Every structure is written in C-alpha cells, then in structure tokens.
Amino acid sequence: NDFYIRQTLEPFIRDLLQPDVTLDVVCDGPNLVKRMQEGVYSLAITDGSMPSMNGPEAIAKIRSFDKETPIYLLTSNRYSPKEVERMGANGLVDKAKFEDVPQELTRILKAHSLAR
Numbered sequence: 001n002d003f004y005i006r007q008t009l010e011p012f013i014r015d016l017l018q019p020d021v022t023l024d025v026v027c028d029g030p031n032l033v034k035r036m037q038e039g040v041y042s043l044a045i046t047d048g049s050m051p052s053m054n055g056p057e058a059i060a061k062i063r064s065f066d067k068e069t070p071i072y073l074l075t076s077n078r079y080s081p082k083e084v085e086r087m088g089a090n091g092l093v094d095k096a097k098f099e100d101v102p103q104e105l106t107r108i109l110k111a112h113s114l115a116r
Helices: 002-016 029-038 055-063 081-087 095-111
Strands: 044-047 071-075 091-094
Touching: 002 095, 029 044, 029 055, 044 055, 044 095, 055 071, 055 081, 071 095, 091 095
Parallel strands: 044 071, 071 091
Antiparallel strands: none
C-alpha cells in the first residue's frame, strides 16, 4: 500500500541524498503545490494517487507557475511516454515493480546530482 511505500522510500531517499540536500515530504496534492509555490526545489517526486489531488493534477498546477523543476511521477498506473510528457512530468517511476523503485530513484537522484 502507499503508506508502506512512503515509509520505506523516505528513509532510503534520505540516506541517499548529498549531505547538503534536504528532503521535504508532503502527504497530499494541495500541500505539494503549496510547497512548490513557496520554495525553490531541485526536484520533485510525486505519488500518482495522493489524497485531495492526484499526482497528474498536482503536476498540472505546478506547471502553471514552474516550468523548470524536474518532476517525476511515482505510480502503478500505465501511462505512455507521450502522456507523461503531456502532463508535464519529466519521467515516471513504476511502483508496481516495487523491487525496481530504489534503483530507479537512485538513477534519478544521481542524474540531478542530488545523490552521494
């Protein structure tokens, strides 16, 4: 379930980050949008099925004021590469293949120079 995934991935990501990089965690779409409006972020990873506003909806709102920050969608929904691009995400992490998620997150964080 999503709670288990969040509880597993949050410490994994924290351990992987460069010492000078901080991790902000939100539990729903409106708070994600609010944080992105209030701060400057190097990267956002959003779940596809957050309460109050799902990931694609949150990405659309964020893209209305921030076209630059890379955003990755963590979801078990099947989106085509064109759908991911249309929604404004830079990529997708398939949480249906949970065993691959840590490797994929590591790749993304390293690609953006955020991982050790």
